Amino acid sequence: MVVTALAVAISGGTATAAHAEPSSSDITKKIDKASDNLEDITESYNKLKISLKKTISDEKELAASLEPAKKALQAASADVQTMAQTAYMTGQVGTMNMILDGPGNLVDKMSVLDQMSRKRQRQIAQYTATTETFTERQKALQTTQKKQAAEVEELAARKDKIESDLKNLYAMRKAAYGREREKTTSYSGPVPSVSGSAGAAVRYAYGAIGKPYVYGASGPGSYDCSGLTAAAWAAAGKSLPHNAAAQWSAVSHVSKSALAPGDLVFYRGLGHVGIYVGGGQVIDAPHAGTTVKKRSMYIMTPYGYGRP
Secondary structure (H helix, E strand, C coil), rough: HHHHHHHHHHCCCCCCCCCCCCCCHHHHHHHHHHHHHHHHHHHHHHHHHHHHHHHHHHHHHHHHHHHHHHHHHHHHHHHHHHHHHHHHHHHHHHHHHHHCCCCCCCCHHHHHHHHHHHHHHHHHHHHHHHHHHHHHHHHHHHHHHHHHHHHHHHHHHHHHHHHHHHHHHHHHHHHHCCCCCCCCCCCCCCCCCHHHHHHHHHHHHHCCCEECCCCCCCCCCCCCCCHHHHHHHHHHCCCCCCCCCHHHHHEEECCCHCCCCEEEEEEECCCCEEEEEEECEEEECCCCCCEEEEEEECCCCEEEECCC
């Protein structure tokens, strides 16, 4: 029996008569729970990828700024060294005597001394500031490089976790449904006419119906939930991050009564997102083993609504 096979897949052992077999409803709940848990890990994976991308960008920016800072430090160091050598060779007291004993009135002599003093102060201040800037950027670069290495390691660990969980999920789905994944199919039904950039996003979403869910994917052949909404709005000329929680932070929040086609509908504590296409329907990439679907926006209780 399918139920017996699934019981074996879930437990990892051999089904016996001593234990009651799970009902079809229980099977569906177990698969849905496993799918939701996996999608949460997938979205954390997507979020870490965004963080790593920024870290790499920061590292490049810091590295590029280090050479000009080094040259500025060398110039400031040479300037201060010249000033120190001049002071040593002439002697500050000798210089002051020369100015005071030379021609000109007292006001002029005091002005010259003040200008010399200010110039030296500026040189010293510039040297100090340049040294601090160079040192700070060196430290920041080292910190960023360490962060990048840690993120790469964590990303690999999360990927391994996802791959391991996928094997278990696919085994459960095959035992319950006879297939690890749903068949991919193209959509041939009507597409609503929506104007503007929202219309471009909606049309893209309709074109994605039937394509497989693949974690970390953002099209054109496969998607995860935030990858689909990001790709749909990219087709409309709007850039969104590839993570549901980050998309929530990037959009304007609207009420349910103001919901319009093209808006995003968020679920499960920002663990899932779909695109609203009107008529109480969303298009979303549900979870591993499934394909992009158009279905009721009440697949679960909405967390909130956003407009890119």
